Amino acid sequence: MRTAAPTDERALDAALSAPDDATIDALASLPGDVLILGAGGKMGPTVARMARRAIADPARRVIAVSRFSDERAAAALHAHGVETIRADLADPAAVAALPDAPNVLWMAGQKFGSTGDPVGTWTQNVVASALAAQRFVGARMVCFSTGNVYGRQAVSLGGAREQDALVPDGEYAASCIGRERVFESIARRTHTPLLLYRLFYACDLRYGVVTDIAHKVLHGVPVPLDTAFVNVIWQGDANRLALRALTQAAVPAIEMPVALNVTGPIVSVRELAERIGAIANVTPVFTGTPGDDALIANVDRLTGQLPYAALPLDTLCAWAVQWIRGGGRLLNKPTKFEVRDGRY
Numbered sequence: 001m002r003t004a005a006p007t008d009e010r011a012l013d014a015a016l017s018a019p020d021d022a023t024i025d026a027l028a029s030l031p032g033d034v035l036i037l038g039a040g041g042k043m044g045p046t047v048a049r050m051a052r053r054a055i056a057d058p059a060r061r062v063i064a065v066s067r068f069s070d071e072r073a074a075a076a077l078h079a080h081g082v083e084t085i086r087a088d089l090a091d092p093a094a095v096a097a098l099p100d101a102p103n104v105l106w107m108a109g110q111k112f113g114s115t116g117d118p119v120g121t122w123t124q125n126v127v128a129s130a131l132a133a134q135r136f137v138g139a140r141m142v143c144f145s146t147g148n149v150y151g152r153q154a155v156s157l158g159g160a161r162e163q164d165a166l167v168p169d170g171e172y173a174a175s176c177i178g179r180e181r182v183f184e185s186i187a188r189r190t191h192t193p194l195l196l197y198r199l200f201y202a203c204d205l206r207y208g209v210v211t212d213i214a215h216k217v218l219h220g221v222p223v224p225l226d227t228a229f230v231n232v233i234w235q236g237d238a239n240r241l242a243l244r245a246l247t248q249a250a251v252p253a254i255e256m257p258v259a260l261n262v263t264g265p266i267v268s269v270r271e272l273a274e275r276i277g278a279i280a281n282v283t284p285v286f287t288g289t290p291g292d293d294a295l296i297a298n299v300d301r302l303t304g305q306l307p308y309a310a311l312p313l314d315t316l317c318a319w320a321v322q323w324i325r326g327g328g329r330l331l332n333k334p335t336k337f338e339v340r341d342g343r344y
Contacts, residue, residue, distance in 0.1 A: 005319045007326060012205055016236045017049035017080075019243070022308065024054045026244040030140065033061040034243075035101035037089060037132055038108025038144075040066030040073055042207065042331070047105065047239045048082045054243065065089070065098060090128040095135050103246050104136045106143045109179065111172055118171050125175035126182060133186040140193045140249045142242060143183045147200040147231075147261070148173040152293040155229050159266055159298035162198070162259040180259070184252050193249035200231040200263035200297045202238040203316060205323040207331040213269065214276045214320040215330070217284045223273045224338040228290035231263035231297050232272070234311035238262060244306050261297040264310055269337075275314060280321045288338075295337075 006012035019027075027034070034051045036044055048064040055062065063083045068074040074084040087094040089108050110117070110124040129143070150160035151167035168174035180196050187194040203210045209230050216223050241262050252258045273284040324330075 005322050006205065007322070009329060012328075013046055013049070016046035016204065016239060017053060018236065019050050019054035020240055020308075023050065023240045023243050026247050027051065027054045028056070030103055030246055032102035033063060033099075034103045034105070035063045035065065035099070035136075035139075036105045036107060037065045037098075038106065039064035039077075039084075040068050040070075041107060042204065042333075043202065043235060043239065043242075044107050045073060045077060046235070047107070047242055048077055049080045050239050051243055052081045061101075063099065063101065089132065090123050092131055095128075095131040098135065100139075101136070102139050104132075104139045104141045105242060105246075106132055106141065106183070108132075109144065109176070111146075121172060121175050122178070126178040129179040130182045130186070133183045133192075137186065137190040137192050140246050141183070141187070142195050142197050142245045142249060143179070144242070145180055145196045145198045145259070146173075146176050147198055147263070147295055147297050149177050149180065149198065150295065150297075152295050154293050155296065156292070159231070159296040160261070161298045162257045162261060162301055184258065187258075188252045191251050193251055194258050195245050195249040196257075196259040197242060197245055198259050198261050198297070199238060200233070200261065200295070201335065201337065202233055202235040202263075203320075204235045205320055206329055207333050207335070208235070209335050209337050210272065210276075210316055210320045211324070211330065212334050212337065213272050214280075214317065214324055217273055217276045217282055218280055218321065218324055220285060222285045222287035223269065224288045225269055225286050225290045226288040227269065227294050227338045229266050229268050229294040229296050230272070230337050231266055231299075232313060232316070233262070233264040234316050237264075237308060237310055241302075241306055241308060248305055260305065261299055261302055263297050263299060263302075264313070265299070266296050267313065272317070276317045276321060279314075279318050280325075
């Protein structure tokens, strides 16, 4: 049964961290602790809380690692039974000192501001990744990645598939390919099970493509159509799939990709804006000419490996409208889905 529309951050985080039966069963099938590296970002705290809620055995630890520059973030996780460790994941000594765990999620990385800080981007996305991949050799690992590794492609092709060639579009995308290559190289050499979790456009209500578009529609700002299509997935669904993805980790082989596209169906930006407008009783304003290529994914493999009941798109749109009109906090970190030059 779906929860009601979240009206405050406490309810939103509770919805985002609610495991379903498939998530509970997946973690029950995987013995040992769960270690979440880079848990202080947008998704990490609710993934950690979900893991704790899904694991019935109190002896199994859920450990969240981050710099935790905001003391409140660490305190909130403690309040929900998640252990926290402060560490700079680009520091070899700090990574070496982390506890062992058989189930590891790598969520660290840098996107926003990557154009102005290329060294920091490569440090967080590649150097830190190499340290973690080597430190947790033998663990079951899910490495968060992004659809940006594919670059834009013709919409008529139906979205990038996991076996497609990776084409970097800018420094951020190149660094993300580097992250994947480092993890896969070490996993292949050491026979470590790995899954590359290529996430496209996860939507919280505080940020995400749906929130970006809803904010424009509600404030009369033209919605750009140059990038005419996106994929959309509710972050709560993406959180569940991230934990379930631990069951899909496998030792990389040359002939088989260890990547998985994680997102919802392809939808046009115009349709999203019009759905939001119909819910809000507002007529959207548009700008730009729709392009014939976009950063979009084919999700056939996800559907086959990790089937799930997605939050309906109309529900997500309605929640976003209610959240913004109700004065819900926004992170002010636009997805930049409309960016077409790779500069983030």
